[in-house]
Amino acid sequence: MQPAKWTGLMTVILFFLTACDYLPFGYTAIGDIHQSPGRFEGSEVKIKGTVTDISKLPLLEIKTFTVRDNSGEIAVVTEQTLPAIHDFIAIRATVKTTAIIGGQTFGLRLHEMERLPLPRVFN
DSSP: OOHHHHHHHHHHHHHHHHTGGGSSOOOOOHHHHHHOHHHHTTOEEEEEEEEEEEEEEGGGTEEEEEEEETTEEEEEEESSOOOOTTOEEEEEEEEEOSEEETTEEESOEEEEEEEEOOOGGGO
């Protein structure tokens, strides 16, 4: 390939890699995280869904919200501003558990890393 063609190809590839968060795929179903928490422990995931609950403990600086999709719901710990109930959001987060004992999960939650732009099909 000629250098100009390589440059064009690389530009297209970089565009698609940077646009991945805008695409409506690549999200993990919350039910999948609940089904195999050990597999997801410590992993980075992207989820999307509706905020169903929020809570804030000011003395401890703890803020959480609950996200529901069509497969389940999960608690999310955040350092960002809390979303409003009924907001539809997409986030990148790390899966955490307090313990997994005999296949039973305790304290399953996500730690939000960033809010993602909503894919065009959801706006």
